[in-house]
Amino acid sequence: MARKDRGSSGAWFPRWFWPSFAGPAFVWLLLFFVLPFYVILSVAFGGLDQIFLTATPVYDPLHWTFGSFRDVATGLVTTHSIYQETFVRTLVYVGIATALSLLIGYPVAYFIARHAGRAKTFFLVAFIAPFWISYMMRMFSWVNLLQPEGYVNRVLRSLGVIQEPRLWLNGKPSTVVLGLVYGYVPYMILPLYGMLDRIDRATLEAARDLGGSQARTFFRVTLPLSRQAILAGCVIVALPMFGDYFTQTLLASTRQTAMFGNLIVSSMDSSLVNQGASLVIILIVALALPMFYYLRSTNAARELAER
Amino acid sequence: MSATATSLGARVRGWTMNPWARAHFLWVIAIAYVVWTLLPVFIAVAFSFNAGKAQTTWQGFSLTRWYVSDVNSLWKDETLRSALFQSLKLSSLVVLIAVPFGVGFALALDRWQARSASVSNFLMLFSFITPEIAIGVGLFLMFTQLVSGVGLGFKAQLVGLSMFEMAYPVIVVRARLLSIGKQYEEAAMDLGATPIGAMRRVLFPMLSPAIFASVAIVFASAIDNFVISQRLSVDASTQTIPIIIYSSARRSPLPSLNALATVTLVSSTVLVAAAALLYRRFTRIERGSPA
Numbered sequence: 001m002a003r004k005d006r007g008s009s010g011a012w013f014p015r016w017f018w019p020s021f022a023g024p025a026f027v028w029l030l031l032f033f034v035l036p037f038y039v040i041l042s043v044a045f046g047g048l049d050q051i052f053l054t055a056t057p058v059y060d061p062l063h064w065t066f067g068s069f070r071d072v073a074t075g076l077v078t079t080h081s082i083y084q085e086t087f088v089r090t091l092v093y094v095g096i097a098t099a100l101s102l103l104i105g106y107p108v109a110y111f112i113a114r115h116a117g118r119a120k121t122f123f124l125v126a127f128i129a130p131f132w133i134s135y136m137m138r139m140f141s142w143v144n145l146l147q148p149e150g151y152v153n154r155v156l157r158s159l160g161v162i163q164e165p166r167l168w169l170n171g172k173p174s175t176v177v178l179g180l181v182y183g184y185v186p187y188m189i190l191p192l193y194g195m196l197d198r199i200d201r202a203t204l205e206a207a208r209d210l211g212g213s214q215a216r217t218f219f220r221v222t223l224p225l226s227r228q229a230i231l232a233g234c235v236i237v238a239l240p241m242f243g244d245y246f247t248q249t250l251l252a253s254t255r256q257t258a259m260f261g262n263l264i265v266s267s268m269d270s271s272l273v274n275q276g277a278s279l280v281i282i283l284i285v286a287l288a289l290p291m292f293y294y295l296r297s298t299n300a301a302r303e304l305a306e307r
Numbered sequence: 308m309s310a311t312a313t314s315l316g317a318r319v320r321g322w323t324m325n326p327w328a329r330a331h332f333l334w335v336i337a338i339a340y341v342v343w344t345l346l347p348v349f350i351a352v353a354f355s356f357n358a359g360k361a362q363t364t365w366q367g368f369s370l371t372r373w374y375v376s377d378v379n380s381l382w383k384d385e386t387l388r389s390a391l392f393q394s395l396k397l398s399s400l401v402v403l404i405a406v407p408f409g410v411g412f413a414l415a416l417d418r419w420q421a422r423s424a425s426v427s428n429f430l431m432l433f434s435f436i437t438p439e440i441a442i443g444v445g446l447f448l449m450f451t452q453l454v455s456g457v458g459l460g461f462k463a464q465l466v467g468l469s470m471f472e473m474a475y476p477v478i479v480v481r482a483r484l485l486s487i488g489k490q491y492e493e494a495a496m497d498l499g500a501t502p503i504g505a506m507r508r509v510l511f512p513m514l515s516p517a518i519f520a521s522v523a524i525v526f527a528s529a530i531d532n533f534v535i536s537q538r539l540s541v542d543a544s545t546q547t548i549p550i551i552i553y554s555s556a557r558r559s560p561l562p563s564l565n566a567l568a569t570v571t572l573v574s575s576t577v578l579v580a581a582a583a584l585l586y587r588r589f590t591r592i593e594r595g596s597p598a
Contacts, residue, residue, distance in 0.1 A: 017502065018414065018415050018418040018419035019415055019419050019423075019424075020415075021411035021412065021414045021415035022411060022412050022415035022416065022419070022424070022427055023411075024407075024408045024411060025408040025409060025411060025412035025427075025431070025473055025477075026412070026427055026430075028404075028408055028466075028469070028470050028473065029427075029430050029431060029434060029470065029473075031466075031470075032446065032466050032467055032470040033430070033433075033434045033437075033442065033445075033470055034430070035449060035453075036442065036445025036446050036448065036449045037441075037445055039445060039448045039449045039452060039453050040441075040444065040445045040448060042452075042453075043448050043452060055452070057448075057452050057453070059453075104340065107333060107336045107337075108336060108337055108340045110333065111330070111333040111334070111336065111337040112337070114330075115330050115333050115334070116337070123337060123341070126341045126344070126345060127340075127341070127344070129344070129345060130344055131527075132527040132528075132531075132575045132576065132579050133348055133531075133572055133575070134530070134531040134548070134549060134552070134568065134571055134572065134575075135531060135533065135549070136531070136533055136548075136549040136552040136553055136556075136568075137348065137351060137552060137568040137571070137572060138347065138348060139556070140351060140552050140556045140564070140568065141347035141348055141350060141351035142347055143556045143557060144350070144351065144354070144362045144363060145347055145350065147362070147363050149363045149364070150363045151350070151363070169557075182343075182344070185344075186344070239436055239438060240438060240439070242438060243438025243439060243440040243441065243534075245440065246533060246534075246553055249553075250553065250556055250557065253557065261438075261440050264440055264444060265440070268444060268447065268538075273448060273452075276444055277444065277448060280440070280441045280444050280445070283438065283440070283441060284437070284441055287438065291433070291436055291437070294436055295429065295432055295433065295436070298432065
C-alpha cells in the first residue's frame with residue numbers, strides 16, 4: 001500500500017528532485033567524516049621521518065606500510081606494556097560504569113514510566129535537564145564538591161564517616177568511575193524509559209489477573225520485554241565512555257588512572273601523530289561490534305515504525 | 308527483635324505479592340536520583356553569586372561581583388568574555404549550517420526510496436555514534452596534513468561541528484515526517500499547486516515545530532561541545548566555554564568561571580524551553596483541528 005503511494009507521487013516530482021535535497025549534507029559527510037578517516041589510515045600506515053619523527057602520510061593504499069601500526073598493535077598484546085594496561089583499565093572502568101548506570105537508570109526509568117503519576121512531567125524535565133547542561137559544567141561542579149575542603153568531605157566528616165579529609169581527586173579509580181556514571185547515566189535512562197513507557201498496560205494487567213505477583217510480573221513480563229532497550233542503553237553509554245578522556249583528566253589526572261582516550265590525546269599533543277592515528281584505528285576496531293549492533297537495532301526499530 | 312524482623316518480612320512479602328501496591332522505595336530512588344544529578348549543578352550556580360573568591364566556602368551573596376563588577380569578572384576578564392562570544396558565534400553558525408543541511412537530508416531520505424538513500428542514512432548514523440575523539444583526530448590530521456588552505460581554528464571547528472551536529476535535525480525531522488505522512492502535499496498538488504509551492508505552503512509550515520526543536524537541540528549541543536572544538540582549536544582566540552572550564556577547573560578558578568557556566572546554562576535552558584513550548588503549541592493546534 002505504502003509502496004504504491006510512493007510510486008504515484010514519483011510522477012509529480014522530477015526524478016532528481018528529492019535526491020538533490022540530500023546533496024549538501026552528503027558532501028559535508030564525505031568531506032568532513034569519510035575523508036578524515038582516510039587521512040587517519042594514511043597517517044597510521046604512512047611513513048615516519050627517521051630524523052625529525054614527523055609523519056609523512058601516504059595516500060596511495062598500494063604503498064601503505066604497517067611498521068608504526070605494528071609497533072602499537074604489538075604493544076597492545078604485550079603484557080605490562082602501557083598500551084595494554086591502559087586498554088584493560090579502560091575496559092574495566094567502562095564495564096563497571098555501564099553496569100552501575102544500568103543499576104541506577106533502570107529503577108529511575110521504571111519509576112517515571114509507571115509510578116510517577118501526576119509528577120511525571122516534573123520528573124521527565126528533571127531527567128532530561130542534564131542533556132542541555134554542559135558536561136564540563138557538571139564535571140566542574142563535582143571537582144569543587146570533591147576538593148579536600150569541599151562539601152562532600154565536610155558532610156562525611158560531620159556525619160563521622162571519615163576523620164581526615166579524603167583526597168578524592170588524587171587519582172582514585174572510584175572517583176573516575178563515579179564521574180563516568182554521573183556523566184552518562186541520562187543516556188541510559190532515555191532508551192529504557194522509551195521502551196518501558198511503550199509496554200502495553202493490558203499485558204501487565206493480564207499477568208496480574210492470572211495471579212502473578214508484582215515481582216513475578218516484573219521478572220516474567222517487564223524485564224524480558226525491555227531486554228532490547230537494556231542492550232541499546234548499555235551500548236549508548238559505553239561507546240562515548242570508551243573514547244572519553246576529559247573526565248579522567250578533570251577528576252584524577254594520573255598515569256595510574258589514564259584511559260585509552262588519554263593515550264590518544266597525549267600521543268597527538270606530543271606530535272606522535274602516527275601513534276595517535278594507529279590508536280584511533282584500534283579504538284574503532286574495538287568498538288566496531290557494538291557500533292554495528294546499535295546501527296542494526298535502530299534500523300530494525302525504524303522499519304517496524306514505518307510498516 | 309525477632310518479632311519486628313518477621314513483621315518486616317511479612318510486610319515485604321505482602322508488598323511483593325500484592326500486584327497493586329504503591330512503590331514507595333521507587334519514589335525514594337527517583338528523588339535521590341534527581342537530587343544527585345541536579346544538586347551539584349545548583350551549587351555551582353550558587354557559587355557564581357559568592358561574595359568572596361572561594362569555591363568551597365560560602366562568603367555571602369553578591370549578585371554582580373563575578374558577572375560584571377570585579378576586575379576578574381566574566382565581563383572584564385578578556386579570556387572569559389572572548390570564550391563566551393566565541394562559543395555564541397560558533398554555535399549560531401553551526402545551527403545555520405547543520406539545520407538546513409539536516410532538514411534537506413531528512414526530506415530526501417523520506418521521499419527518495421533508493422538503495423543510495425539507505426547508504427547515506429547509514430553514513431549519517433555512523434557519524435553520530437563514532438566516538439568524538441576519532442572524528443576530532445581525523446579532522447585535526449586532515450587540516451594539518453592534507454589540506455593546507457583552511458588550517459586549524461574557527462573554520463575547522465565550524466565545518467567539523469556542523470557535520471557532527473547534522474544528525475539531530477535528521478532524526479527529529481524524519482520522526483515528524485513519519486507522523487504527518489504525504490497526503491497533505493498530494494492534496495495540494497491535486498488542487499493545482501506546483502511541487503515547490505506545495506513544499507513552501509504546506510510541507511514547511513507543518514515541519515516548523517520540528518525545525519524549531521532542531522535549532523534548540525543543535526544550539527544547546529554545539530555550545531556544550533568539547534572534544535571536536537578542543538582538538539581543532541589553535542590558540543586563546545579559538546577557545547570556547549567548555550575548553551576554558553576544562554583547562555581551569557583544577558587550578559582553583561575564581562567564581563567568574565561559575566558565572567560563565569551559568570550564562571551558558573541559562574541561555575540553553577531558555578532556548579530549549581521556548582522550543583518545547585512552541586512545539587507543544589503547534590502540535591496542539593493541529594490535534595485540535597483535524598485538517
